[in-house]
Amino acid sequence: MLILERKKTEVIMEIRIQAIHFDATESLQAFIQKKISKLDQYFDGIIKAEVTLKVVKPETSMNKEASVRLLVRNGECFSEKICDTFEEAIDVCASALEKQLMKFKEKARSK
Numbered sequence: 001m002l003i004l005e006r007k008k009t010e011v012i013m014e015i016r017i018q019a020i021h022f023d024a025t026e027s028l029q030a031f032i033q034k035k036i037s038k039l040d041q042y043f044d045g046i047i048k049a050e051v052t053l054k055v056v057k058p059e060t061s062m063n064k065e066a067s068v069r070l071l072v073r074n075g076e077c078f079s080e081k082i083c084d085t086f087e088e089a090i091d092v093c094a095s096a097l098e099k100q101l102m103k104f105k106e107k108a109r110s111k
Contacts, residue, residue: 013037013046020054024086028053031087035094036068042101045073045108053086068093070101074108077101 015036017029036049048071057063066089067080077100079093 013040013049015049015051017051018053020052022053022055024053028086032090035090039070039094039097039101042098043072043105046101047071047073051090056082064089066090066093068097070097072101072104075104077104 013036015033017024017032032051036051039049040046050069050071052067054065055063056065061084062082064084064086065080065082066086067078068090070077077097079096079100081089081092081096083089083092
């Protein structure tokens, strides 16, 4: 008996991290890589993720800004948040992007 398996073509997401006016630590970069790569489970057409980190008003709290732009097949998703820490901002961005990706997936299915 011959069994044929069809392999799913896998698109590997490229994640770019840009820190403006400071150096992002390796642990912060690893956190971002882990968090953003998990978004792949909500929509498998993510091609690239661009993450930008910057400190706004260094003398105040709530001064860490993170923005994440996901380039997906036939479109893009974007989220930007300002929080006390970059990790918190990335968490909030990832949650917002999960919802956007699920809506994007539903639209793609209905076409």
